[in-house]
Amino acid sequence: MEDLSFYDQVYQVVRLIPKGRVSSYGAIASYLGTRGSARMVGYAMNAAHTAYPPVPAQRVVNRNGMLTGKFHFGSPLLMQQLLENEGIRVENDKIADFKKVFWDPSIELEM
């Protein structure tokens, strides 16, 4: 962890998100200890597409369950398609059953 950059830490957590589940920037930020700095998580995702293995950034949405970063997928519809492909229902650019598919690392990965 300490050897990894903040970006890498975010990538690892995001990759731990189970299929059919989603998480929020704030939840990840909180888990990484940078609570209140959800921007850093989002900013890290900005370079996520340059990371390898690829990061399932489509599983990371804002606190409202809205696909705020869909425009960074190259195609605004790509993010929604990926989520729907995993069984997640997306309506009006936001997760329909957000509370049901929400995955909080600080809870799921709780010690």
Added chain:
DNA sequence: GAGGTGACTGCGA
């Protein structure tokens, strides 16, 4: 070394 940026969040009006 300093300044600017941003895939967010929470609170106030």
Added chain:
DNA sequence: CTCGCAGCCACCT
């Protein structure tokens, strides 16, 4: 109810 503002911190130029 919706809209706006300030705080937050790592990375890039």
